[in-house]
Amino acid sequence: MRAATPSFIAEFLLRTNAVDERVLAVRFEAAHHIYNACLGEALRRLDLMRQSKDWQSARAMLKGKQRTALFKATMLRFGFFSASVQKHAEACRDACWIGQHLGSHDTQTTSLRAFKAVQMHAFGKRGRPRFKGKNRLHSIEGKGDAVIRLRWQDDRPIMLWDGLALPLKLDPCDRDGWQRQALSCRTKYVRVLRRSVRGKTRWYAQLVQEGLAPRKERLPVGAGIVGLDLGPSTIAAVSDTDATLEPFCPGVADMDRVIRRLQRAMDRSRRATNPDAFNADGTYRRGARIAVRSRRYRVLAAKKAEVERCLAAERKRAHGELANRVLAQGNTIKTEKVSYRSFQRNFGRSVKRRAPSLFVSILKRKAASAGASVVEFATRTTRLSQVSHDTGECVKKPLSQRWHVLADGSRVQRDLYSAWLARFVEQDRLDAFQCALHWAAAEPLLKRAASSFNQSASGAGFALPHVRPGNRGGVGADRPLQGEGRWTEAADAVAQAGAAERSGTDTPRTPGVSYGEVQRTWRDYLC
Template sequence: MTKWKKDCFIIELKLLIDTWQKDLLLKRFEIARTLYNTTLSYAVKQYTFMQESKHYRKQLRGYQKAKKTNDSKELKQIAKELTNIRQSFGLSEYQLHAYIKKHQHNYKKHIDSNTSQKIASTVWRAVQDVLFKGSKAHFKRYGMFHSVEGKSNKAGIRFKENIVYWNGLILPVRIRKQDLFVKESLALHTIKYCRLVKKVIRGKHTFYVQLVMDGIPPAKRIPSTGAFRHSYQKKQRVGIDIGPSTIAIVSEETVFIQQLAPEVPLLEKQKRRLLRKLDRSRRSTNPNNFKKDGTIKHGVKLRWTYSKKTIKKTKRTSKKNYIERKASYIKEKHGALANKILSLGDEVYIETMHFKGLAKRTKETKTTIQGKFQSKKRFGKSIGNHAPAMLVEIIHQKLGYTKQTIQKVNTITFRASQYNHVTDRYEKKKLHQRWSQIGSHLVQRDLYSAFLLMNSDPNLQQTNQDLCNKTFTTFLALHNQHIEDLKQVKKTFPLSMGIQQIK
């Protein structure tokens, strides 16, 4: 039986704490990290011992043979035997709960049993990836454990009357007076469990509590009037053509194209400048550690000294802090864009995109006319900076609150980038061609693809030509107006939008 996933949402509130409380929380997070690493170390050792077992290896070979022959009866029998073997080596979630309990007793003043069990469950998820996906387990470095959570709101980490209680700590939270969303959520929904989160903001540790609430979140309201902030259109079609860094959206009333999370490249630029500054500082404080050509000396044990400013800036620009800052910015922008899309209509049509495949380097080696090797890079950096898959997931989640889903068309049969509804033919285009000739009109390629997706057949296999003919005149007027508006903006657009080509 598959476990049914219940509806839930998260409220994040800032903790108002004193310096001694912050120090105690930092200590507890480090204890939690120690418990995590200790449990993971035990699980990895047990996994190594299991791999050395002849009986396990024999059953594993038998499972692989049965998988090739599609013998379902034998597969079930061997899978059951493999599960028994894993449990004999202590590799199950509840066995890890029992193991961590022995170590938790040493820190019971700081870490309660519920929290320690959740730490063990996190370890088990990492071990599952090792067991079933062949990935590698990673230990947490000092300061890199960022959240602890309980199992319920009745014991361990608890939230009651705007205060968080945890093993003697009393931590008040900040709730804005005009935050109707938080007030409605707390009044109408029950708290499943609480999670404490540590973030580094401007080089300082800040703590938040995340309340995992049961049910569907209430609609957000405008504080001054109490009216709903987002009014979603029922039974209206919206076509979305999403790329690695841009998105084109077409509905019956609106047409627009824009970059996803446009300010992220600026964060990249800030990071590069700060890293260059740190490198200059390191070279000036450690001149004897570098050769004349500027490279670091090798074969000698080097001692490094750093200025106080460098140490502070290094904390601010650590990889983890940068990734968290970028992710929070992208998530915020995608949430706003998802609300805007759903305000146009609740029937969302999109092509199935495999962004992981687009992010990978190409395997084929190609050369230019001059005989030089072409770069094997594809869209990895763009996808990492703009996270198109995250936007799709947010839209899917928001539609799920009304028991609806995204309509994903068949990419192979649909071919939105090639179809011409006027000639009723498929015409291949090169990637750099950002404009399509549709009849006597020149149309932006991504916007036209979104238009075709909006007019999809119910079977999601191809576009409906009759619908295209009915709605094309309206689309063309909105398209031309939007392109004119973009021309007036004094801004550099990505080359993939093709706006520079018509200026």
């Protein structure tokens, strides 16, 4: 087997005309049929395999080599492996019109995708996969550099795919050189994507390149340990010299009401054009098909998809920015390994809007690329939201109680306290001695951070090396500020108050700019 090498993705927009788009749409429709055929066949074989006596006998055995061998023999007997499903896909392709539009490698990668979905379901790692509807398959992968490949003509990259020659749309400036460095790496394989942007279909080429992704500018990584407490709507981070508590992804606007109104309008349109699919009491008639989708319904669906796309783009941008700010404070980030499924059950709307699991994944990827590390520890043995470092007692608090009371009567914000305790967790155990040793220096830092909710205690906030104050609408130390020349530091008010207290005067504080300024939403765009 080949040695595994690191990979990164370089995505480029394709230059297409009406004829190219028609050919691509037909090929994606053909791959959609292959995917559904392979998915149905793999599910059928899985159900038959689970009903067999050998499978039931293997399940009753203790874990060991004999049990594994019996499982493997049963899967081979029922043809539940990738090569057998690929042969089924090739037989389906050659038996109909699909063979005129898809090659052998395209069929194999599509069938392998369907088989892996069923395989993950068989292992209990995912739910039962669903069949894809029309225009619901959004990507087709090449296999190596065989069918979908990248070639250069007149110093311009062109994607070739079975008679199609689609040039890549490049940035003519490429000031940071990222594009040139990415294209100089070896291409492992190419993936073709279909996306809907502002109601129009756009086609992209994702080049899976060999090596590490080139950096636009080196990400500065601090030294030290950062404790992180990630909640469904807030995030707290504490390092040696800084502490901050701020809303999690505040730039992602609350569009639940807009999405709900669009969904209700879509449902009314669907009921009006498909009356036979619903009973007299308004419930859905089981087994009926929604066959008619009016023009109004398609317009509403496109608006809803555009809102979701904008939210996803802003969420991903905010996650990357926040990950950079966390890494700028330390090279070891410690956080609890929380159950994101529990988050979804208890805080469904907030998790849908902010996606904390995606943020942790981005943070791990950036940390690995920058030479840092993210350490996740168990919550059952630490219980940071319940424990008190001075007494060692664990008292369960309701979610509405946001302040932790120590033995001496002093109070500290609950999320900040958990983030600070995370810095002293070693091997899934809290080191109470280190907590007591550092508490005197950390107490005023945490109190200042809690006094102003989304402003950092030190005033500098998480460093943002990629943002400059001169940019219009840039990102400040804590949150985005709209307009030029309105950059302020959170330490100004703290420093003025401290200077007045030391001097014994009643110097009035200079009013600052509100960090909670409401951002523009897409409500006007939708209307």
